Amino acid sequence: xxxxxxxxxxxxxxxxxxxxxxxxxxxxxxxxxxxxxxxxxxxxxxxxxxxxxxxxxxxxxxxxxxxxxxxxxxxxxxxxxxxxxxxxxxxxxxxxxxxxxxxxxxxxxxxxxxxxxxxxxxxxxxxxxxxxxxxxxxxxxxxxxxxxxxxxxxxxxxxxxxxxxxxxxxxxxxxxxxxxxxxxxxxxxxxxxxxxxxxxxxxxxxxxxxxxxxxxxxxxxxxxxxxxxxxxxxxxxxxxxxxxxxxxxxxxxxxxxxxxxxxxxxxxxxxxxxxxxxxxxxxxxxxxxxxxxxxxxxxxxxxxxxxxxxxxxxxxxxxxxxxxxxxxxxxxxxxxxxxxxxxxxxxxxxxxxxxxxxxxxxxxxxxxxxxxxxxxxxxxxxxxxxxxxxxxxxxxx
Amino acid sequence: xxxxxxxxxxxxxxxxxxxxxxxxxxxxxxxxxxxxxxxxxxxxxxxxxxxxxxxxxxxxxxxxxxxxxxxxxxxxxxxxxxxxxxxxxxxxxxxxxxxxxxxxxxxxxxxxxxxxxxxxxxxxxxxxxxxxxxxxxxxxxxxxxxxxxxxxxxxxxxxxxxxxxxxxxxxxxxxxxxxxxxxxxxxxxxxxxxxxxxxxxxxxxxxxxxxxxxxxxxxxxxxxxxxxxxxxxxxxxxxxxxxxxxxxxxxxxxxxxxxxxxxxxxxxxxxxxxxxxxxxxxxxxxxxxxxxxxxxxxxxxxxxxxxxxxxxxxxxxxxxxxxxxxxxxxxxxxxxxxxxxxxxxxxxxxxxxxxxxxxxxxxxxxxxxxxxxxxxxxx
Numbered sequence: 142x143x144x145x146x147x148x149x150x151x152x153x154x155x156x157x158x159x160x161x162x163x164x165x166x167x168x169x170x171x172x173x174x175x176x177x178x179x180x181x182x183x184x185x186x187x188x189x190x191x192x193x194x195x196x197x198x199x200x201x202x203x204x205x206x207x208x209x210x211x212x213x214x215x216x217x218x219x220x221x222x223x224x225x226x227x228x229x230x231x232x233x234x235x236x237x238x239x240x241x242x243x244x245x246x247x248x249x250x251x252x253x254x255x256x257x258x259x260x261x262x263x264x265x266x267x268x269x270x271x272x273x274x275x276x277x278x279x280x281x282x283x284x285x286x287x288x289x290x291x292x293x294x295x296x297x298x299x300x301x302x303x304x305x306x307x308x309x310x311x312x313x314x315x316x317x318x319x320x321x322x323x324x325x326x327x328x329x330x331x332x333x334x335x336x337x338x339x340x341x342x343x344x345x346x347x348x349x350x351x352x353x354x355x356x357x358x359x360x361x362x363x364x365x366x367x368x369x370x371x372x373x374x375x376x377x378x379x380x381x382x383x384x385x386x387x388x389x390x391x392x393x394x395x396x397x398x399x400x401x402x403x404x405x406x407x408x409x410x411x412x413x414x415x416x417x418x419x420x421x422x423x424x425x426x427x428x429x430x431x432x433x434x435x436x437x438x439x440x441x442x443x444x445x446x447x448x449x450x451x452x453x454x455x456x457x458x459x460x461x462x463x464x465x466x467x468x469x470x471x472x473x474x475x476x477x478x479x480x481x482x483x484x485x486x487x488x489x490x491x492x493x494x495x496x497x498x499x500x501x502x503x504x505x506x507x508x509x510x511x512x513x514x515x516x517x518x519x520x521x522x523x524x525x526x527x528x529x530x531x532x533x534x535x536x537x538x
Numbered sequence: 539x540x541x542x543x544x545x546x547x548x549x550x551x552x553x554x555x556x557x558x559x560x561x562x563x564x565x566x567x568x569x570x571x572x573x574x575x576x577x578x579x580x581x582x583x584x585x586x587x588x589x590x591x592x593x594x595x596x597x598x599x600x601x602x603x604x605x606x607x608x609x610x611x612x613x614x615x616x617x618x619x620x621x622x623x624x625x626x627x628x629x630x631x632x633x634x635x636x637x638x639x640x641x642x643x644x645x646x647x648x649x650x651x652x653x654x655x656x657x658x659x660x661x662x663x664x665x666x667x668x669x670x671x672x673x674x675x676x677x678x679x680x681x682x683x684x685x686x687x688x689x690x691x692x693x694x695x696x697x698x699x700x701x702x703x704x705x706x707x708x709x710x711x712x713x714x715x716x717x718x719x720x721x722x723x724x725x726x727x728x729x730x731x732x733x734x735x736x737x738x739x740x741x742x743x744x745x746x747x748x749x750x751x752x753x754x755x756x757x758x759x760x761x762x763x764x765x766x767x768x769x770x771x772x773x774x775x776x777x778x779x780x781x782x783x784x785x786x787x788x789x790x791x792x793x794x795x796x797x798x799x800x801x802x803x804x805x806x807x808x809x810x811x812x813x814x815x816x817x818x819x820x821x822x823x824x825x826x827x828x829x830x831x832x833x834x835x836x837x838x839x840x841x842x843x844x845x846x847x848x849x850x851x852x853x854x855x856x857x858x859x860x861x862x863x864x865x866x867x868x869x870x871x872x873x874x875x876x877x878x879x880x881x882x883x884x885x886x887x888x889x890x891x892x893x894x895x896x897x898x899x900x901x902x903x904x905x906x907x908x909x910x911x912x913x914x915x916x917x
Contacts, residue, residue, distance in 0.1 A: 241659075270632075271628050273683045290680055290907075294678060295660075332642045332655075336652040392674045411702075527669075
């Protein structure tokens with residue numbers, strides 16, 4: 142018998158608020174986290190808005206690591222507090238998903254080089270970059286001695302992390318894992334999406350007919366995952382069960398999704414199958430919903446095909462309308478949203494929604510949160526390279 | 539379910555193709571430069587659609603092609619959804635990130651080539667392999683520094699055992715990179731030189747960066763045999779452990795040995811991760827001598843240089859060839875062994891003939907990530 146895996150703590154660090162209560166209150170209020178970029182000068186860009194984590198106080202950490210570590214440490218701290226856990230915890234696993242990781246370190250090196258010359262680059266600064274140091278830093282800070290990996294699978298990384306953690310716990314390798322994702326705001330990302338004209342000039346409007354792109358974001362979220370047994374034993378609050386996960390790859394294009402949504406469909410079907418669930422059971426889908434013309438149309442098509450005649454009855458929302466596209470953190474923050482939707486019976490809205498798009502004919506929970514019992518929630522996340530993922534969360538009866 | 543290896547694709551600074559690399563290794567050659575000689579990816583991948591690949595992706599995809607050809611993967615009857623790609627990667631995209639970012643700094647962000655943006659994403663090389671092989675089943679990249687390739691293997695084994703996919707292209711690659719080499723050299727973590735002694739040697743001053751990559755085709759034994767392909771080896775155990783020093787490494791190695799249902803004395807040879815690093819070699823030497831006393835130990839980085847995360851994949855490929863040929867590759871140029879390793883049976887000078895049944899491949903990283911795998915002979 143495989144161990145059942147449940148979510149007992151959440152630590153979101155997001156552009157609309159950090160910690161469970163702040164984040165969830167802001168999400169249900171439909172808060173727009175976007176604003177003019179503060180972290181760098183955008184005067185040389187065509188685009189000027191991003192979703193930044195406001196008033197973030199980076200923790201003082203040994204070795205002065207990069208900003209991804211700071212976000213991940215705070216998210217982990219919040220998740221542990223939320224789960225009512227105290228250090229030392231010993232053998233706890235750690236999986237962190239990310240797109241760029243500590244890429245601001247490389248960006249800083251390149252600017253020092255350009256402005257002051259190679260000799261002015263700190264000789265040890267590069268060592269803060271390699272992506273696996275994030276989970277090392279976090280594990281050392283909290284003393285987690287369990288299995289430890291970084292999963293750099295771009296914008297679906299949070300879902301990968303949750304799924305890997307679930308595999309570890311199900312197999313009995315470890316009883317508790319902190320899993321999630323992180324990405325600080327990056328000029329490389331801003332430049333890249335800007336150059337692809339995939340950034341919204343004003344607001345991110347997922348599924349809206351006039352959607353023009355993403356709003357780049359930053360953030361982190363960590364979730365405490367443990368066996369149902371250990372959660373019950375310590376009397377922990379259980380938000381939801383991680384009931385299934387499904388993955389696929391479009392094998393189509395480096396940045397564009399498959400036009401028929403083939404892989405998106407397969408990932409959802411596999412997650413349902415893995416969870417032993419029928420599509421009729423699904424109450425809520427947290428969409429990848431980036432707000433780009435291509436993604437939202439294709440995702441809507443895939444959802445309609447998987448859900449069949451129930452498609453219009455399923456609530457589908459994209460909290461990226463509020464928090465922006467936080468890259469590797471996105472599906473971790475959205476996993477938190479799924480768990481909290483199940484726990485509280487309220488679904489966060491898709492904000493900035495004005496004009497329905499016949500090609501995205503879904504109930505996108507426009508602009509207002511909705512009270513509705515949620516027993517099964519799917520969390521969609523897709524990535525560059527056509528990497529598709531879906532994690533199924535269910536209510537623990 | 540036993541998971542077997544049915545294809546091995548290998549490129550390194552010693553050459554292209556598993557057999558030709560292994561031949562040079564058993565002859566005791568070392569690479570003169572860190573780059574794959576006469577590497578032309580179009581030989582393996584055709585001349586269309588490669589323009590926007592970065593060097594790491596070219597090496598990875600070429601290794602995948604070589605492995606797939608050996609295993610006859612494309613005619614094996616697997617549907618696209620049954621095929622997955624799992625790659626270990628940590629540093630592979632640094633050159634692409636730096637070039638993209640520097641262009642943005644120099645020319646302005648509106649003048650970069652948007653096609654180059656995809657290469658700044660660490661999982662991009664794995665995704666490109668999926669496109670080439672129409673592998674729609676799964677695409678995952680795992681990052682644990684030096685341990686990446688073996689941690690990717692461990693993850694891939696789980697996926698195969700759980701039936702999430704039926705076959706995998708699994709491995710890692712690292713394209714040559716002045717940025718990685720220069721940055722690590724600047725921090726005193728690597729040396730840039732054609733001279734200098736290597737792994738386990740007295741007076742070693744650090745590793746040298748090498749280019750290379752390897753991919754394995756993994757699948758269930760039954761399916762492989764039923765389609766008439768000969769298993770080249772069995773992945774009989776994997777282990778992974780996060781923790782510093784020799785103790786951390788020993789935990790990963792022990793787990794691999796246990797999973798393979800073996801005892802340490804049944805291990806035919808240890809393919810070590812030793813790179814010429816002062817500290818890392820010491821810890822690893824200590825761990826190996828405690829766990830595997832009297833077992834022959836080799837260090838392929840003495841010949842291929844240090845290919846960082848790709849090393850684990852390259853070492854798995856070398857292990858398969860060792861099993862096939864009954865030869866353990868030597869550590870050339872090891873004239874004076876550091877006295878710290880006097881208890882190790884290091885394979886010095888020339889290749890050693892032996893009955894190679896079970897090879898332990900070890901991988902480590904200064905970060906505390908350790909992973910190990912056991913490749914066994916297919917009966």
